[in-house]
Amino acid sequence: MFRRILTVRAPRRGLHEITREVAEVVRESGVREGMCHLFLQHTSASLVLNENWDPSVRADLERHLDRLVPEDAPDYTHTLEGPDDMPSHIKSAMTPVSLLIPVEEGRPALGTWQGVYLWEHRDEPGARRLVVTVF
Amino acid sequence: MFRRILTVRAPRRGLHEITREVAEVVRESGVREGMCHLFLQHTSASLVLNENWDPSVRADLERHLDRLVPEDAPDYTHTLEGPDDMPSHIKSAMTPVSLLIPVEEGRPALGTWQGVYLWEHRDEPGARRLVVTVF
């Protein structure tokens, strides 16, 4: 078992690709056939797999989740940390915060169009701790 | 590999913290560095990680999911088991029913504000079986 902490700071709110960083940890681990696990130690961001080719997919995805979980819902009570805080916790419960990906030939066995994304839900992103385990 | 069945009955609908119960199984397993897997054998409840500090987060989360998946949608056809049944199945498909958490120094490697919750979607909760595996 090989474990690394990745610290990632997204430049802004939205989907931020980390496929390369994850592949690099898998390479470093020396594991050829196995599993790679990502775990985000936060409750206001997510980890998702999505299309890595057309950036319009990410823009539409972000816009639609904002519609389902708007900042101005009248009945939020947890509002001290700003209008983007409570929606971030809800988004983080509705999307994954952990991913388990097969490793084949020393690489994450992603589909042709799959990329790994840190989905930052806060407006002013802090550094996010990601526990990566390869086994 | 160490496996235990946890039986949990939430006192009512909503988010019910089980971080302590999970940590206790990890301790019992004797595993210092590894993984802890939780699997809920039901389709009308969920398992989520969320903020464990301010209870208003859980109240808002519950209220918002109820808005996205209301009990009175006019076109549900699966209604024999009560108005909270079909929404429970939908919520259970939109949120996790299984969690994989890194273990470090004999404990679940959660973030500072992360707690593990059984999210009960039924009004009159039965006992829920949770398969916990530490490896």
Add this chain to the structure above:
Amino acid sequence: MFRRILTVRAPRRGLHEITREVAEVVRESGVREGMCHLFLQHTSASLVLNENWDPSVRADLERHLDRLVPEDAPDYTHTLEGPDDMPSHIKSAMTPVSLLIPVEEGRPALGTWQGVYLWEHRDEPGARRLVVTVF
């Protein structure tokens, strides 16, 4: 570790049960106590556990997700591949694309009412690659 690629083509959009196919791979692996991991190499379908008894559950689930992620949202920009394409990517981010299921006595340790489903979001489904790992 035992790995197989399952190729599944859903007959149509919607929830397509694959519990039997998964149990067959577990049987083939010879693993008695362990874990079974499913990973979908696509970004426009999902893998979910849901009620396997009453088909009305699947119909209602499908209808409700279509309501939350409609085809005619006015602001989608990723529209070249048809009206069902962008909703598929959103649905795939809001529901699991990977499942980790305990194995007990040589079988997936599912609850009494749990079935494993490929949730196809496209209108004209292609063949879907599923990486199954038993360990």
